[in-house]
Amino acid sequence: MIQFSGVSKxxxxxxxxxxxxxTIEKGExxxxxxxxxxxxxxxxxxxxxxxxxxxxxxVVAGWDVGKLKQGTIPFxxxxxxxxxxxxxxxxxxTVFDNIALALRIHDMQPREIKETVNNVLxxxxxxxxxxxxxxxxxxGEQQRIVIARAMVSRPTVLLADEPTGNLDxxxxxxxxxxFREINARGTTVLIATHNNxxxxxxxxxxxxxxxxxxxxxxxx
Amino acid sequence: xxxxxxxxQTALKSIWHEKWINLLTVLSVSIGLLxxxxxxTVTLNVDSALKRWAKGFGMVVYLDGDLxxxxxxxxxxxxxxxxxxxxxxxxxKEQAVRELRRTLGENASILxxxxxxxxxxxxxxxxxxxxxxxxxxxxxxxxIRQLKGVAEVQYGEKWLSSLNxxxxxxxxxxxxxxxxxxxxxxxxxxxxxxxxFYRRKDEIETLKLLxxxxxxxxxxxxxxxxxxxxAGGLIxxxxxxGIHSVISLKGVEILPSxxxxxxxxxxxxxxxxxIAGAAMSLAGSFIAVGRIRY
Numbered sequence: 001m002i003q004f005s006g007v008s009k010x011x012x013x014x015x016x017x018x019x020x021x022x023t024i025e026k027g028e029x030x031x032x033x034x035x036x037x038x039x040x041x042x043x044x045x046x047x048x049x050x051x052x053x054x055x056x057x058x059v060v061a062g063w064d065v066g067k068l069k070q071g072t073i074p075f076x077x078x079x080x081x082x083x084x085x086x087x088x089x090x091x092x093x094t095v096f097d098n099i100a101l102a103l104r105i106h107d108m109q110p111r112e113i114k115e116t117v118n119n120v121l122x123x124x125x126x127x128x129x130x131x132x133x134x135x136x137x138x139x140g141e142q143q144r145i146v147i148a149r150a151m152v153s154r155p156t157v158l159l160a161d162e163p164t165g166n167l168d169x170x171x172x173x174x175x176x177x178x179f180r181e182i183n184a185r186g187t188t189v190l191i192a193t194h195n196n197x198x199x200x201x202x203x204x205x206x207x208x209x210x211x212x213x214x215x216x217x218x219x220x
Numbered sequence: 221x222x223x224x225x226x227x228x229q230t231a232l233k234s235i236w237h238e239k240w241i242n243l244l245t246v247l248s249v250s251i252g253l254l255x256x257x258x259x260x261t262v263t264l265n266v267d268s269a270l271k272r273w274a275k276g277f278g279m280v281v282y283l284d285g286d287l288x289x290x291x292x293x294x295x296x297x298x299x300x301x302x303x304x305x306x307x308x309x310x311x312x313k314e315q316a317v318r319e320l321r322r323t324l325g326e327n328a329s330i331l332x333x334x335x336x337x338x339x340x341x342x343x344x345x346x347x348x349x350x351x352x353x354x355x356x357x358x359x360x361x362x363x364i365r366q367l368k369g370v371a372e373v374q375y376g377e378k379w380l381s382s383l384n385x386x387x388x389x390x391x392x393x394x395x396x397x398x399x400x401x402x403x404x405x406x407x408x409x410x411x412x413x414x415x416x417f418y419r420r421k422d423e424i425e426t427l428k429l430l431x432x433x434x435x436x437x438x439x440x441x442x443x444x445x446x447x448x449x450x451a452g453g454l455i456x457x458x459x460x461x462g463i464h465s466v467i468s469l470k471g472v473e474i475l476p477s478x479x480x481x482x483x484x485x486x487x488x489x490x491x492x493x494x495i496a497g498a499a500m501s502l503a504g505s506f507i508a509v510g511r512i513r514y
Contacts, residue, residue: 049514074428101430105433153431
């Protein structure tokens with residue numbers, strides 16, 4: 001589902017990622033870890049085409065990402081749900097509208113949007129907050145909204161960048177539970193985190209990013 | 221279609237949310253269009269007045285003194301058959317003297333001192349209105365001057381030239397002013413939409429990451445620009461209609477003679493104002509949104 005073959009990325013001549021190769025299979029839930037500044041966010045950005053590789057090939061859900069034209073990028077991103085480190089919620093829209101936006105972009109019927117968003121809100125147990133604006137929600141609730149927005153359009157791949165960065169342990173556990181549920185429905189999930197506690201004992205594959213390349217692969 | 225509806229709804233929300241800056245932009249656009257349309261209306265009225273005055277324009281063809289009645293008649297027929305001439309009037313030597321006596325009034329007695337009538341017979345010709353251009357009239361005068369039996373041709377060369385210059389200056393000014401104002405409208409809308417675009421930069425970034433196409437992102441801004449232009453055009457058209465109505469009603473009371481000169485802007489002019497406002501504002505919005513890169 002996600003395939004990196006000898007991918008390198010430079011910023012101002014300095015390598016950020018060097019000769020990265022790995023494959024995430026369809027339906028897999030995997031982690032990518034490493035210290036801050038190891039290039040985890042850049043690696044995710046390469047997947048959703050916010051950055052382009054300087055060399056190597058990246059294939060995501062059948063798309064050769066490095067060769068995509070500007071006009072085609074939106075259609076790749078519709079297949080890739082993203083949970084951002086900084087949430088990127090729109091504070092002038094309600095919880096409902098934040099989630100519905102992803103479906104409006106997909107040109108879905110208003111009736112269908114209402115039904116789908118309501119179901120997702122029930123899934124994340126925030127139906128009672130649908131008319132609330134994000135600034136009035138806790139960090140954990142905001143993160144659940146972000147996950148709901150990323151998942152509502154049923155993408156084939158879900159990327160999460162430090163999804164529990166600012167959350168306490170209990171909330172983090174809940175959020176990770178949501179990712180497992182999403183993965184159980186068949187979505188390929190790749191989570192970037194520096195927090196070892198998130199993958200220890202999960203039995204999932206972990207890619208260790210260090211010194212600009214994949215240092216080792218292990219089972220968490 | 222749903223994208224269009226979403227763009228429409230988002231544009232309406234933004235117009236309401238940013239109502240003051242939008243109102244200011246609409247007023248600026250309408251003032252610009254009003255200045256332009258007023259100037260065009262004035263030019264239209266002046267041009268129409270000039271054409272009315274030019275209606276009486278003609279040339280006088282003086283004949284040789286020894287011309288026979290048959291030769292004079294041949295010339296008269298020739299002028300009548302000329303499609304460029306709409307009226308031919310023959311002035312005999314006797315009529316010319318009578319005219320001169322009337323003009324001289326008390327001093328007419330000096331004519332009694334003359335042994336014979338020195339005035340030549342002549343033709344007064346009135347030319348077609350669309351021929352009243354200095355170069356065309358000059359060429360026509362030259363052609364007539366070459367005819368056998370014609371001694372001299374006179375016409376208001378300087379007057380015609382001044383009239384033409386005035387009309388040209390007005391029309392050229394209207395074109396330049398029009399271009400300047402239309403560019404200004406593009407710039408005004410560009411500024412407003414650019415401000416909105418920057419204010420919603422984070423939202424646009426999120427939309428791009430969620431897979432929104434360029435059309436989906438641009439449409440609300442373009443529609444907002446379009447609404448601004450249409451609203452500006454409507455206000456300007458209404459103001460022009462109001463001003464013209466007031467001048468027609470009140471101005472005539474003060475200066476009754478302007479009744480015959482006043483030309484009302486045609487319906488097409490009002491439609492053109494609205495279309496110009498919409499098109500220029502749309503262009504401004506389009507430039508403001510610019511190229512969206514992912």
